[in-house]
Amino acid sequence: MKKISAALLGATGAVGQRYINMLDRHPYISLDVLMGGESAGKKYGEAVHWLFPDALPDRFAQAKVLKARPESAQGCDVVFSALPSEVAGEIELGFARAGYTLVSEASSHRMDPEVPLMIPEVNPDHLKLLETQKKKKGWKGAIATTPNCTVTGLAIVLKPLLDSFAAEKAIVTTMQALSGAGYPGVPSLAITENVLPYIKNEEEKVAREAKKILGTLKAGVVHENPIPMGLSCNRVQVIDGHTETLYAEFPGRVDPQEVARVLAGFRGKPQRLRLNTAPERPIIVRTENDRPQPRLDRMAGSVPGMSVTVGRLRNGIDDRSLQLTLLSHNTIRGAAGTAILTAELMEKEGFIG
Numbered sequence: 001m002k003k004i005s006a007a008l009l010g011a012t013g014a015v016g017q018r019y020i021n022m023l024d025r026h027p028y029i030s031l032d033v034l035m036g037g038e039s040a041g042k043k044y045g046e047a048v049h050w051l052f053p054d055a056l057p058d059r060f061a062q063a064k065v066l067k068a069r070p071e072s073a074q075g076c077d078v079v080f081s082a083l084p085s086e087v088a089g090e091i092e093l094g095f096a097r098a099g100y101t102l103v104s105e106a107s108s109h110r111m112d113p114e115v116p117l118m119i120p121e122v123n124p125d126h127l128k129l130l131e132t133q134k135k136k137k138g139w140k141g142a143i144a145t146t147p148n149c150t151v152t153g154l155a156i157v158l159k160p161l162l163d164s165f166a167a168e169k170a171i172v173t174t175m176q177a178l179s180g181a182g183y184p185g186v187p188s189l190a191i192t193e194n195v196l197p198y199i200k201n202e203e204e205k206v207a208r209e210a211k212k213i214l215g216t217l218k219a220g221v222v223h224e225n226p227i228p229m230g231l232s233c234n235r236v237q238v239i240d241g242h243t244e245t246l247y248a249e250f251p252g253r254v255d256p257q258e259v260a261r262v263l264a265g266f267r268g269k270p271q272r273l274r275l276n277t278a279p280e281r282p283i284i285v286r287t288e289n290d291r292p293q294p295r296l297d298r299m300a301g302s303v304p305g306m307s308v309t310v311g312r313l314r315n316g317i318d319d320r321s322l323q324l325t326l327l328s329h330n331t332i333r334g335a336a337g338t339a340i341l342t343a344e345l346m347e348k349e350g351f352i353g
């Protein structure tokens, strides 16, 4: 297979490090350029506060971090962006105008009507928005985005609940990990022995993004899924892995065992195409009363961290409602993993390389 040369914006951050971890042994995406802000000009190994137990591979430790500008990525086929949203908007635009294809984790362009917001198992057809984007924006390159880490696991579970059971309402409470706030993130004195019941802008963002991802693309326009959603987002003292409880309502009776079968059988285009970062089972259903748990289940699946684990499936206040708990790894499935999977799908469909 033809090699894809990749560059990474925000290489030293919590998500940037996850890219390095995941792309180190990728069979055909080669991470060749690392870019940063304050770390530009330094060796990566000196600039980064490495967060993983496995050693930082030497070729990255020795690599020089370059300035976040298009000239730095010369010759690269794709640019991954793990920049903070406050700076990502303009920097990413500069790359797109200069002819680069970007896959971005940042929220800056996610809700732009001409920018696809991708979870490859859920809305692979939305990649076609890149054709509309090309016509309307006049950029030489392109921008595709991936969602907020809290949305990803939720949207993967809502997709079969909508398609097979016509879910018509979703109430969600989240227990979000510390790494979701980046490094160094939440002050230890605020979170130790504590739960923070508010994450700025998160509740609005999750509902808005889920409706776009679950929406229908017709004639170059994404029509949002109308499902009403209520969110309560909390930060908890867990390092990795967002846990969410979902209460959903349906037009008719739902049998939890039938729902469990449908969720466990859910497969998407990445599975059919056998993409490298696609887990065999996007959703793993556990039947024990005390699962999923972040420590036990966040690395679940044939591609560790890429499967969403669902448990505690039961009817809610009546047999037309359902309750469950889901867990997904926020920097893998919720960030770098979904972006890499998106790039693999883009390569397959001729948008990269």
Ligand SMILES: NC(=O)c1ccc[n+]([C@@H]2O[C@H](COP(=O)([O-])OP(=O)(O)OC[C@H]3O[C@@H](n4cnc5c(N)ncnc54)[C@H](OP(=O)(O)O)[C@@H]3O)[C@@H](O)[C@H]2O)c1
Residues within 6 Å of the ligand: 009, 010, 011, 012, 013, 014, 015, 016, 035, 036, 037, 038, 039, 040, 068, 081, 082, 083, 084, 085, 087, 088, 105, 106, 107, 147, 148, 149, 179, 180, 181, 182, 183, 184, 330, 331, 334, 335
């Ligand atoms: N953490 C998650 O679970 C998660 C999940 C999904 C999406 N996201 C999104 O992913 C992005 C990165 O998140 P994170 O948690 O990795 O953040 P982070 O730990 O704060 O890292 C931010 C990175 O951006 C770089 N940067 C900052 N300002 C810059 C500038 N002006 N020019 C160039 N580089 C600059 C930093 O590099 P220097 O050290 O060189 O300044 C650092 O590498 C955010 O948009 C976030 O919303 C995060």
